[in-house]
Amino acid sequence: MAIDTGSAIGQPSNALRLDAERLRKYLAAAIPGFPLEASLEVRQFQHGQSNPTYLLHTVPAGGELARLYVLRKKPPGQVLSSAHAVEREHAVLSALAPTAVPVPKVLCLCTDAAVIGTPFYVMEHVKGRIFTDAACPELSEAERKSVYAAMAATLAALHSVDLEAVGLQGFGRASGYCKRQVWRWAQQYRAQLAGPALPEMTRLVAWLLAHVPAEDADPAHTRISHGDFRLDNLVFGVDGRVAAVLDWELSTLGHPLADLAFSAMPYHLPTGTLALPSLPRPLPPGVPSEREYVAAYCEARGLPAPAPAAWAFFLALSLFRAAAILAGVGARARLGNASSVSASAVGAEAVVRGLAQRALEIVAAAGVPAPDTGAQPPLSSSPALVSRMADGPSPSGRAPPTETTSGPGFEPPPRVRALRKRLARFMDKHVYRAEPMLEELASSERRWTVHPVMEQLKARARAEGLWNLWISPNLAACVAPAALAAAADSGAGLLGPGLSNLEYAYLSQVMGRVVFASEIFNCSAPDTGNMEVLARYGTPEQQREWLVPLLEGRIRSCFTMTEPAIASSDATNIQASIVRAGDEYILNGHKWWASGAMDPRCHLAIFMGKTDPKGPPHRQQSMILVPLPAPGVRIVRPLTVFGYDDAPHGHAEVLFENVRVPASNMLLGEGRGFEIAQGRLGPGRLHHCMRAIGMGERGLELMAARAGARRAFGGPVAANPAFQATLAAARIQLNAARLTVLDAAHALDLHGAKQARGKIAAAKVLAPAAALAALDAAMQAHGGAGVSDDTPLARLWAGARTLRIADGPDEVHLGTIAKLALRAPRL
Structure with a gap:
């Protein structure tokens, strides 16, 4: 990479300074041909606002030649979840190297933060020019025309790359890009706010969510998306052609018009927008009009011009993304780890406001004005997200109590309080009354059949809007509209009320009071995780065939990962095999604790096995969908939990012997199984924790009632000091667990499963332990009745005890917490 102006390269600030000697030693070992005896000079490119980028210059020693390299690294300090992923940059650059897309040659990737403080990669230096001014005043009319033609042709070449040919078909999801982009940038914008969101940004999010193009759900439109394609991210050679496309930090699979619109932003940017090249009016000679630029791209790809309404959406999305990105630059400037010395000015509130206002003007001109700041957007616009953005975080960085969220440990917001009241009323009116008859069936000869009352309760719950309460708006955005079209009434009500994980926690605690209650509301494991x-990972076709029936509650499913012969808490130990055979895969494996496999409604298994036993440890595993029943799938036996077989749901030991399934049933791609497993275990683990609190609460209620109605040794049991001490200790522990679970759910909403893993691990350890303590105390207070089936206590205790193993043993979670504590004192 090269920039003609010497002022674009300078000495790194103290926060971004590198240990040149340590870096030199690493590169000498990692890069073939790197000068072994040369010293290393490190300077920083001042152009750019994302990942810090450095020019490495080897100073010759002896007969060696001087060489230039370019290094890109993550910023130091705390950065937003999923941002600054240099590993993804390295992957896409490597994949595109043999294509017609001009990219620098990557030489090494280092994920060891010990070398220079963060992960980084090194690429060859590409000599050429970068034009930071979109008007290109230093060029002639003919040269300007050539530059813009080359930019359009390069983008067309990128969007013409065959994903499978370069191995990038799994680089992102095949559909839903636009909706996810709005969600991602809205959440990241909100996460870095120091005060309330700008009204213009709130209005813009509402409009975008309500006007996502229908084609967003069609994988046929999916291409490699650069994510930040613009003039000043291109290096031009002396021949006028693009020599290299830079800054692939935001690359993924997406809609090509998003890239095209982002590159066309200079035609619409407010004058003087720092860090973004804008165009003056009138256009300089040689610079094509926006219509001409778009036409050149479309001609190169053989496509018609985009419809005006669609083009307005993608322009608005581009301006919104730019505003959110620059807000992040401003946030990093406040933290002192920004890449550029101009970061404070670049990310100023006035700049962000100007970009959002310009986007609103574009959509209004397209004939669909954005809603007023205080207006309630349509349901598809996810008012929860819009409302949370408008309120912004508190000075502490956490979201304040609003209509859609509340601080951990406090009462839920009014909307959720109303839902919780409706849910509790439903439990009182229907669920507790059905408990004895469903338990009776579970212990009878007919226990592997489904009681008609269960199906009646499910139908009633759905009719009352108490259905799929667990689905967050972010997850709902991943469901392809084309898949929902196959559902009855086009999927009306299937995606629930749009609650965050924190909001759902308050409801899940209510459901946890009865072991089978979550099924009534279609909120039970393993179906929620599946x-x-x-x-998140299924194709629209897979969603249509399997997700929709599960959302409707017509079928059930199981998850087959755990194996009896190995320690399955370490997923890299999995021994089951998945072998490609033409258009099919052949599955072999011995699984157990396949919860739900005994259910007569179980028509789908997610099978985890190894497709590449010799690959990297975390890339050997894959997940594939197995329709049930299927030839070669044999239920060996139902397993019991302290004598309970949990009929008709059940936990099965299952053999898969030469089971053949279509290759199209593979999830996400070969080698992605561990990644899917980690994504699956975030919210699902918390659901169990939330229900565990409900188990403990019911235990304490029964304990208090029992003590108030019984007398022993001359007085009421409730007046006994030993009893009171036990009850108080259980109450304290349960309250602590509740706060821990709510805090973990809050962190999951704000930062995602990876960043919240420490808090989730703490909840997984504490919640079952607190529930067990409460239930054990209640059983003790009941005497012999407490360990019998005359009360629900023994059944609840068995379920709570299993949780200490079911989603990973305590030891695994404690190890996670300890590792994080060694890095930093806070989770």
Whole structure:
């Protein structure tokens, strides 16, 4: 990479300074041909606002030649979840190297933060020019025309790359890009706010969410998306052609018009927008009009011009993304880890406001004005997100109590309080009354059949709007509209009320009071986790065939990962095999604790096995969908939990012997199984924790009632000091667990499963332990009745005890917490 102006390269600031000698030693070992005896000079490119980028210059020693390299690294300090992923940059640059897309040659990737403080990669230096001014005043009319023609041709070449040919078909999801982009940037914008969101940004999010193009759900439109394609991210050679496309930090699979619109922003940017090249009016000679630029791209790809309404959407999305990105630059400037010395000015509130206002003007000109700041957007616009953005975080960085969220440990917002009241009323009116008859069936000869009352309760719950309460708006955005079209009434009500994980926690605690209650509201494991997998990683076809029936509650599913012969808490130990055979895969494996496999409604298994036993440890595993029943799938036996077989749901030991399934049933791609498993275990683990609190609460209620109605040794049991001490200790522990679970859910909403893993691990350890303590105390207070089936206590205790193993043993979670504590004192 090269920039003609010497002022664009300078000495790094103290926060971004590198240990040149340590870096030199690493590169000498990692890069073939790197001068072994040369010293290393490190300077920083001042152009750019994302990942810090450095020019490495080797100073010759002896007969060696001087060489230039370019290094890109993550910023130091705390950065937003999923941002600044240099590993993804390295992957896409490597994949595109043999194509017609001009990219620098990557030489090494280092994920060891010990070398220079963060992960980084090094690429060859590409000599040429970067034009930071979109007007290109230093060029002639003919040269300007050539530059813009080359930019359009390069973008067309990128969008013409065959994903499978370069191995990038799994680089992102095949559909839903636009909706995810709005969600991602809205959440990241909100996460870095120091005060309330700008009204213009709130209005813009509402408009974008309500006007996502229908084609967003069609994988046929999916291409490699650069994510930040613009003039000043291109290096031009002396021949006028693009020599290299830079800054692939935001690259993924997406809609090509998003890239095209982003590159066309200079035609619409407010004058003087720092860090973004804008065009003056009138246009300089040689610079094509926006219509001409778009036409050149479309001609190169053989496509018609985009419809005006669609073009307005993609321009508005581009301006919104730019505003959110620059707000992040401003946030990093406040933290002192920004890449550029101009970051404070670049990310100023006035700049962000100007970009959002310009986007609103564009959509209004397209004939669909954005809603007023205080207006309630349509349901599809996810008012929860819009409302949370408008309120912004508190000075502490957490979201304040509003209509859609509340601080951990406090009462839920009014909307959720109303839902919780409706749910509790439903439990009182229907669920507790059905508990004895459903338990009776579970212990009878007919226990592997479904009681008609269960199906009646499910129908009633759905009719009352108490259905799929667990689905977050972010997850709902992953469901392809084309898949929902196959559902009855086009999927009306299937995606629930749009609650965050924190909001759902308050409801899940109510459901946890009865072991089978969550099924009534279609909120039970393993179906919730399996539906999450299908929503996040399934194709529209897989979603249509399996996700929709699960959302409707017509079928059930199981998850087959655990194996009896190995320690399955370490997923890299999995021994089951998945072998490609033409258009099919052949599955072999011995699984157990396949919860739900005994259910007569179980028509789908998600099978985890190894497709590449010799690959990297975390890339050997894959997940594939197995329709049930299927030839070669044999239920060996139902397993019991302290004597309970949990009929008709059940936990099965299952053999897969030469089971053949279509290759199209593979989830996300070969080698992605561990990645899917980690994504599946975030919210699903918390659901169990939330229900555990409900188990403990019911135990304490029964304990208090029992003590108030019984007398022993001359007085009421409730007046006994030993009893009171036990009850108080259980109450304290349960309250602590509740706050821990709510805090973990809050972190999951704000930062995602990876960043919240420490808090989730803490909840997984504490919640079952607190529930067990409460239930054990209640059983003790009940005497012999407490360990019998005359009360629900023994059944609840068995379920709570299993949770200490079911989603990973305590030891695994404690190890996670300890590792994080060694890095930093806070989770």
